[in-house]
Amino acid sequence: MIKDKLFAWFKEGTITIPSFLFSHYKAMGLNEEEVMLLLQLHNFRENGNEFPTPGQIAERMTFGEQQCLGMVQRMVQKGFIEIKEEYPGSILHESYSIEPMFEKMIECFLKTQNEAEIVKNAADNE
Template sequence: MEKKLMMDLLVNSHVMVPNLLLENYYLLGLNEEECMLLIHVHSFICKGNYFPTPDDLADRMSCTPAQCADHLRRLVQKGYINIEQSNDDQIYSEAYTLEPLWEKLIVHYYQKSANQQNAEQEEALYTVFENEFGRPLSPIECETLTMWLDQDHHSPELIKAALRESVISGKLNFRYIDRILFEWKKNGVKTLQQAKAHGEKIRNKFTQKREHQTDKNQSSITLPMYNWLEK
């Protein structure tokens, strides 16, 4: 009977600790003592004690009350804990809230997911280029590709569109692709639809210019592709 009671207490009397906190606390700049203290604060709050004292926390930890007080002060300064003050019915009270900590975890989660997605897109982009060039990219080409993404902030889709443009033009090289991206950025092109419309506009002007320069009586006209480097 006593064994069953102890088992029930262990299994059912628990505080939910998010795995996100356990897996990422060090990435948020927290050490083990700070993380453990936050878990204990969370435990006190769940049990109705919204403002545990350093002595309360020290009773559960290997830290002294003074060390717990220092940890609390730093965590408040760093924006992991807030202290909410209330004055209901002329009774002043204070309470800890861990909402800043949860917000930091959520932001970190989405940033981590976005970074992972960007890394996967970048890796896929390298594969597309290597398949199109039929060889591994050189270190300089890899650096150029990274620059297009990180410094020039071109989307992977737009870079692939510029690659296709260079293939169609028969000028498969990074200088030509860089020029296309430069012209698109200068003209405010940010989407595939805008790139397509801009390309058609440029080619129409180019075609009209060539046709104007060609003998009107010539029955068949062979027009070269538009050369972005000659713009």
């Protein structure tokens, strides 16, 4: 029985997130609640649910359904989430992608690197 519990825990799994996201989400224009929403969508997807309903999201967050829907819409408008629509077998299949957020993260990383280089070069030239 103890083995079953341990294996059940093991199967819950993990998600792996770039350290840089934690140190730079503020610089990317996100607040704590927005990052958590994006990570929730990431986690749902990793567990096989690519298009959670506002109700499913609200179950895991401290916001109601309407608020969750509003946050998702705001993240779409700000370019952090993309809603993908596909028609396999002529049925609409929708999914959330947070790749745009990860693209912004890479852009932020390059910006940070370039700024660090400029500072370094200025110091070297003094």
